[in-house]
Amino acid sequence: MQKEQQQLAELVKGKKVAFIGAGVSHKTLIEEFVGLGAHVTLCDKKNSVDDFGSYAETIRRLGIDLSLGEHYMDGFRGQDIILRTPGFEYYQKPLQDAIAAGTLVTSEVELFFDYCPCEIVGVTGSDGKTTTTTLISKFYEAAGRKVHLGGNIGAALLPMLPDVAPEDVAVVELSSFQLISMRKSPKIAVVTNVTPNHLDHHKDMQEYIDAKRNILLHQVPPCREVLGYENDITRSMVPDCKGKQVWFTRLHDTDNGAFLRGDGMLCMAEDGVVTPFLAQKDIKLRGLHNIENLLAAAAAVWGEVPIEAIQKVGSTFTGVEHRIEPVRVLDGVTYYNDSIGTSPTRTIAGLRSFDQKVILIAGGYDKHIPYEPLAPEVIAHVKDLVLMGATGPRIEKAVCEHPDFAASGLTIQHADTMQHAVELARAAAQPGDIIILSPASASFDLYPNFEVRGREFKKIVNELK
Structure with missing residues (x-):
């Protein structure tokens, strides 16, 4: 067992741990935590163990406790650790009461940030984050780095921990639901844009903006921040930046970041040097918004991967499922x-x-x-x-x-x-x-x-x- 996995084991061994919901990532972690010696309680709106379908057999085999039905949040009381699912609203009173009582409230992605031994690149935003995250991961792969891709993009990261080496890179898409309670930020942070979204879940627009800002607030220099220049809210985040802040923009030239030049070249300006790196006509992705995603991704990895890797991916990548x-x-x-x-x-x-x-x-x-x-x-x-x-x-x-x-x-x-x-x-x-x-x-x-x-x-x- 590597050092980071050992530290996770020390955190949960002998502890009372509640999981909110049995989604895909929690099903993996529940089994792992039981194996590490945790006393697990599953808190879920479902009314009986049989409502979990094929997972009911696993629940019985693992011997975990259940807090189900209308009052499922009663199971939060007396726990040492609660693992929140992103869809569970962080500021609900039973969860805040547990925090006040000394319970560690965390999540799968937060624990990954706590124990991940390699560099983390994080991407958030209202639009464009999945394509930007995917492009960044492909840039690193083209440069020969081993990449661990996950977060809001679909794969749980914490179960990957045993396979993560210090020389690898983790590329993580982060939603406002994940960010709202995070107290660690990635080494490289990208905020594509912030526009009204998820206002059925957040108290108001300010809570949504503040959740997004968490990707920047806990960075430790040396670090890098990539912000969308064309969005008023992301532009206003400059005071939150603690490292080398750069822009990406399709509509303006900049002397600090990635931009689309008037002659159709994607360029990077940094430290007084402007480097054209890709022609717009050679990009396979459809849509001007995807030019912005390419610029954001290139600005994030600039200096970390060879320009040739950016050019190769930028001229061959055709997009992510469900996106035009x-x-x-x-x-x-x-x-x-x-x-x-x-x-x-x-x-x-x-x-x-x-x-x-x-x-x-x-x-x-x-x-x-x-x-x-x-x-x-x-x-x-x-x-x-x-x-x-x-x-x-x-x-x-x-x-x-x-x-x-x-x-x-x-x-x-x-x-x-x-x-x-x-x-x-x-x-x-x-x-x-x-x-x-x-x-x-x-x-x-x-x-x-x-x-x-x-x-x-x-x-x-x-x-x-």
């Missing part, structure tokens, strides 16, 4: 899956990626964010709008109340299901048209996450005759 992902061409109509469009700003970026008006499928779960900014973009970039879900009427209201709607010729239809939405979109399409799923909304009204939503859309489209 081509699905198929049928009857001359091209279908795209942009299910990552969980907010208006994401959908706006997707719409701007095309040089023609599209047929848009939008709507979903309501996160209580404003849709007025989406309205002019829909009018400018959409010919037919198919709406579904709880936000469908809200999007329609914002679009119809815009002064340019009457003259736009935009048609609006409503669908009950994804199947219905695809059928309506297909019926409205002519050869040469583009149909894109980019909901500007979360998925939780019908799907557990945007990935499941995107895969259902792709399945339906691929089964069309």
Whole structure:
């Protein structure tokens, strides 16, 4: 057992540890913590052990205690450690009461930060963080480094700990839910942008901004911060930076960071030297927002990897699933899956990626964010709008109340299901048209996450005759 794993074992051995929920990462860790000698309690809204399906057998085998049902948070009392899942609101009173009583409240990603022996690069933001995180990981891989990729991007990091060596690099996507309680920051921190999001979960916009700032607040020099220049909130984070702060921007030249030059070259300016490193025409990623993601990723690794690694990845990488992902061409109509469009700003970026008006499928779960900014973009970039879900009427209201709607010729239809939405979109399409799923909304009204939503859309489209 390596040193860091030994330290984790010393933390949990003989301790009373409560896990909130049995998600994918917690299922792995519960078994590990029992093996390390912890007395584990699983706290979950489910009413009985049988409600856990196939995991019920593991619960019985491990002999863990259960605190279930309406009063599942009663299980927080008397614990030495509580592992919070990102979806559990940090400021709920039972959790704060446990902290006041001396319980260590932490999470899988926080424990990884505590014990990780290698350099950590962290990325957060309202939009663009998954593509930026993925690009950074591929830059390091192209440079020959062993990369541990995880966090909000899908893979739990703490179970990787036994395989992490000091010379490796961990590249971590961090959501506001993960950051809100963190007390350690990565050596290299990227904040792509901050726009209204998750306001159904956070008390207000300020709490959301403060959660994002945690990626910077606990850095220890020498460190690096990459901030989006075009976003007012990220620009305001400069006083939080403790190391070498650089910008990324698509719209301005800068003498401190990565930018898109007027001649179409992506450049890096640092220490008085401007280095062109990639031509925009050679980039395979669709959309101007992805130019920004490339600039952010390059600014993060500049000086850490050879320029050749950045050039190789930048000219070959075609994107991440559910992000303006081509699905198929049928009857001359091209279908795209942009299910990552969980907010208006994401959908706006997707719409701007095309040089023609599209047929848009939008709507979903309501996160209580404003849709007025989406309205002019829909009018400018959409010919037919198919709406579904709880936000469908809200999007329609914002679009119809815009002064340019009457003259736009935009048609609006409503669908009950994804199947219905695809059928309506297909019926409205002519050869040469583009149909894109980019909901500007979360998925939780019908799907557990945007990935499941995107895969259902792709399945339906691929089964069309």
